Amino acid sequence: LSKKKSKKTGSGGKRPSRQTTGRPKLLRRQMKPPPPRRTLVPSALTVPRWLMRLVQAHFWLLMLTVGVGTLQTSLRGGAVIPGWPGSFQSPWIFCPLTQWFGHWDVFAAQSHRLLGYGVAVLLAVVGVQLFRRPKKSPLLRSLVVLLLMMLVGTAVVGGLRIRLDDRMMANYHALASTLYLIGSVALMEKMRIVAPEDSRQIRRPETPEGMRWAKANRRLLILAFFGLFSSCLQVFAGVQMRHIPLDAAPFWFMVWIWTHVLGAILLGGLMAVTAWRLSRLKSFADRHLRHRGNWLWGLLGLQALLGVSTWVLHYNWPLWFYRGVYPAIYTIRDCGFFQVWATTLHVVFGYLVVAVFLSVVFRLRRRGRVTLPVDKK
Amino acid sequence: MPEDSFWRADSASRTGRGGDFLFGKARFTVGLSLLLLMTLGCGREATEFRLHYGGRPREEVSTLQEKAILETLREDFGTPDRPKVPTEVTLDLERIERAAGPGGRNFEGETVGLYRRYCANCHGISGDGAGPLALLFDPYPRDFRDGVYKYTSTYSGAQPLCEDLDRMIRQGIPASGMPAFDHFTSEEMDALIAYLKYLGIRGMTEKYLVMLVVDEKEYLPLGVDVHEMIEEDALIPVAEQWEMPELYPEEYRIQIPPPEVLETPEQLAASIARGKELYESKRTQCVSCHGPLGRGDGENSRDLYDIWNKPKKGVTESQTERLAEHYRLPLQRVRPRNFHQGLFRGGSRDIDVYRRIHAGIKGTPMPVAGTTFGVEGVLEPKEIWDLVHYVKSLSDKRPDDHELEASRENYESGTRD
Numbered sequence: 008l009s010k011k012k013s014k015k016t017g018s019g020g021k022r023p024s025r026q027t028t029g030r031p032k033l034l035r036r037q038m039k040p041p042p043p044r045r046t047l048v049p050s051a052l053t054v055p056r057w058l059m060r061l062v063q064a065h066f067w068l069l070m071l072t073v074g075v076g077t078l079q080t081s082l083r084g085g086a087v088i089p090g091w092p093g094s095f096q097s098p099w100i101f102c103p104l105t106q107w108f109g110h111w112d113v114f115a116a117q118s119h120r121l122l123g124y125g126v127a128v129l130l131a132v133v134g135v136q137l138f139r140r141p142k143k144s145p146l147l148r149s150l151v152v153l154l155l156m157m158l159v160g161t162a163v164v165g166g167l168r169i170r171l172d173d174r175m176m177a178n179y180h181a182l183a184s185t186l187y188l189i190g191s192v193a194l195m196e197k198m199r200i201v202a203p204e205d206s207r208q209i210r211r212p213e214t215p216e217g218m219r220w221a222k223a224n225r226r227l228l229i230l231a232f233f234g235l236f237s238s239c240l241q242v243f244a245g246v247q248m249r250h251i252p253l254d255a256a257p258f259w260f261m262v263w264i265w266t267h268v269l270g271a272i273l274l275g276g277l278m279a280v281t282a283w284r285l286s287r288l289k290s291f292a293d294r295h296l297r298h299r300g301n302w303l304w305g306l307l308g309l310q311a312l313l314g315v316s317t318w319v320l321h322y323n324w325p326l327w328f329y330r331g332v333y334p335a336i337y338t339i340r341d342c343g344f345f346q347v348w349a350t351t352l353h354v355v356f357g358y359l360v361v362a363v364f365l366s367v368v369f370r371l372r373r374r375g376r377v378t379l380p381v382d383k384k
Numbered sequence: 385m386p387e388d389s390f391w392r393a394d395s396a397s398r399t400g401r402g403g404d405f406l407f408g409k410a411r412f413t414v415g416l417s418l419l420l421l422m423t424l425g426c427g428r429e430a431t432e433f434r435l436h437y438g439g440r441p442r443e444e445v446s447t448l449q450e451k452a453i454l455e456t457l458r459e460d461f462g463t464p465d466r467p468k469v470p471t472e473v474t475l476d477l478e479r480i481e482r483a484a485g486p487g488g489r490n491f492e493g494e495t496v497g498l499y500r501r502y503c504a505n506c507h508g509i510s511g512d513g514a515g516p517l518a519l520l521f522d523p524y525p526r527d528f529r530d531g532v533y534k535y536t537s538t539y540s541g542a543q544p545l546c547e548d549l550d551r552m553i554r555q556g557i558p559a560s561g562m563p564a565f566d567h568f569t570s571e572e573m574d575a576l577i578a579y580l581k582y583l584g585i586r587g588m589t590e591k592y593l594v595m596l597v598v599d600e601k602e603y604l605p606l607g608v609d610v611h612e613m614i615e616e617d618a619l620i621p622v623a624e625q626w627e628m629p630e631l632y633p634e635e636y637r638i639q640i641p642p643p644e645v646l647e648t649p650e651q652l653a654a655s656i657a658r659g660k661e662l663y664e665s666k667r668t669q670c671v672s673c674h675g676p677l678g679r680g681d682g683e684n685s686r687d688l689y690d691i692w693n694k695p696k697k698g699v700t701e702s703q704t705e706r707l708a709e710h711y712r713l714p715l716q717r718v719r720p721r722n723f724h725q726g727l728f729r730g731g732s733r734d735i736d737v738y739r740r741i742h743a744g745i746k747g748t749p750m751p752v753a754g755t756t757f758g759v760e761g762v763l764e765p766k767e768i769w770d771l772v773h774y775v776k777s778l779s780d781k782r783p784d785d786h787e788l789e790a791s792r793e794n795y796e797s798g799t800r801d
Contacts, residue, residue, distance in 0.1 A: 095493070261519050338557065
């Protein structure tokens with residue numbers, strides 16, 4: 008948006024400083040906050056393309072880090088690098104190459120650590136860019152600082168697996184990284200590029216048709232929000248299953264596994280309905296939402312397949328299946344190729360479901376609040 | 385300049401205030417406090433062995449008695465993190481230490497804590513077969529404390545050989561939750577087997593101690609004489625039970641005479657027919673559990689329990705329900721094999737099925753049919769072979785003649801496993 012347009016819409020004009028208003032302090036406090044300004048495209052923040060790409064790279068590097076960390080757990084290598092915060096009696100992250108490339112579990116663990124540092128570096132670069140112009144983007148600035156703190160906290164908790172109770176720390180590490188993932192998606196969505204065609208034609212939802220549109224958008228938003236909540240619950244249940252304390256009663260594992268299975272059915276339904284509703288959005292401006300709908304379809308299929316595979320590869324076929332349906336005689340292979348990769352991909356795609364739902368929630372929220380796109384024709 | 389609209393970020397315009405989302409509020413403090421709270425109570429868990437009540441209701445053992453038993457055992461056997469080996473037991477402490485403790489690697493890059501890394505999820509830290517995942521499986525994971533293993537190459541009543549444990553761990557058990565750990569090195573396997581033996585010897589000593597304290601009302605605290613009694617009556621005999629099969633494997637391993645040479649399909653059919661006759665005879669009583677057609681639906685099949693579940697079974701249903709409260713895992717019945725599925729958990733080769741018929745399946749109602757330590761069995765070796773051929777013939781996946789030939793060749797060349 009041009010500076011001129013921003014001034015007109017009120018979103019970008021220079022705010023009068025508090026010192027110059029001349030009102031007494033007490034009176035200012037009693038005053039109601041001004042209503043949120045209606046802007047044509049309030050979040051149409053034109054981000055430098057390279058910075059946006061950097062934030063996107065940060066997200067995908069994070070996904071890779073999560074994937075390698077999951078691989079590490081799948082290989083049962085949660086605490087394989089002794090001597091934290093050092094590595095095999097070497098200082099800090101300088102793991103001896105013979106160890107790093109000597110065993111798969113150490114390879115995954117060390118790579119996970121290095122990728123984590125990569126994520127931190129990218130985030131720091133983004134943060135520096137945001138801080139270069141102070142007092143201009145407090146939300147993003149705060150978000151980056153929060154993310155940086157979360158990243159440090161997550162890394163420390165991950166390292167403490169070696170020093171303290173492995174399972175409990177792994178649990179916290181996984182949950183903290185989920186929160187970090189959510190934060191990084193939020194950062195990406197807040198800095199998204201708004202293509203010019205998105206904001207070219209705008210119609211406010213004041214007509215009956217517009218009201219109907221807004222209502223439909225709200226319904227879709229609620230649906231996506233439930234999807235987000237459900238996917239977070241799934242991640243939570245999955246983490247509890249993977250890192251259940253060894254002295255936990257068997258009952259609790261059953262609670263988590265059935266929560267995960269029933270949650271998967273619920274989430275599958277929500278994914279299907281959300282993806283179907285998103286695919287019905289015809290406007291050109293909604294193409295990003297349609298893309299996310301396609302992502303949800305794809306992830307739904309993959310997760311159903313990987314979920315069943317993960318069960319069979321870890322716990323074998325259920326009794327009712329091989330007694331009543333087909334006598335599938337299978338012997339589980341511990342740390343076998345399929346077991347490791349099916350589980351790892353199941354977890355990674357689970358995180359991706361959270362990210363896609365969160366992105367959809369952000370975009371639908373913005374869409375409902377801001378504009379009514381019109382078909383390009 | 386297009387960047388300007390970006391740098392005028394949206395939180396100020398959204399809220400209508402210039403306040404800082406993070407620092408301007410108490411959220412930062414609250415968030416940091418929450419993060420710190422998360423790390424509370426995260427010390428290294430003090431892992432202890434759980435008491436083996438030996439099939440008794442938990443309330444029969446008082447807290448004082450439990451404490452005395454566990455302390456006595458700790459003196460001799462240490463803890464799951466720091467195990468000890470009594471002097472009477474010839475187990476390699478170095479191997480046991482490698483298998484015990486938290487999972488990971490040491491500074492030399494060797495895997496340590498093997499048991500907790502690979503086994504404890506199902507078998508539990510104490511080896512009681514009641515780990516967090518145990519409820520998911522049918523049958524439940526093995527309780528190592530009794531030292532009873534279902535599928536071994538030794539006679540009934542004898543402890544398994546190292547090679548039996550090695551095979552079970554490396555090959556896994558089909559159609560069950562027991563995976564094949566074929567990635568273990570021989571050192572890792574030796575360490576793990578030593579730890580399983582350690583758990584077995586500790587478990588049996590514990591069982592004896594519980595009997596002494598609870599049933600025979602031994603005074604607390606336990607005196608020196610009790611320690612001597614434990615050594616003489618429990619520790620030494622139990623340790624010997626584990627050592628003897630390794631020292632004299634030929635005496636403890638089931639002797640399997642070579643099968644009759646079946647050169648033609650007619651000879652195989654005749655053997656199968658003889659096996660069928662034996663299967664249906666009252667002498668073997670196979671039908672009572674496995675059913676007339678070998679579908680695992682005999683008249684006794686609905687009320688069979690192994691030694692790990694039998695103590696949970698009351699006379700009435702309400703009794704069973706009451707008993708269930710004392711155990712971490714509910715009652716689970718044993719299901720006789722349906723031979724038509726072609727599933728043989730102890731191995732599907734002829735030689736494996738022979739062993740199952742000869743020595744039974746330890747800890748389960750599957751009885752011994754062969755001659756054991758000089759005691760005459762109900763079946764002759766030739767009859768057992770006939771039964772093997774019949775049982776395998778019921779399976780839809782029975783091996784063809786070529787496989788039978790290969791099996792015989794394996795036997796003759798001495799590669800029994």
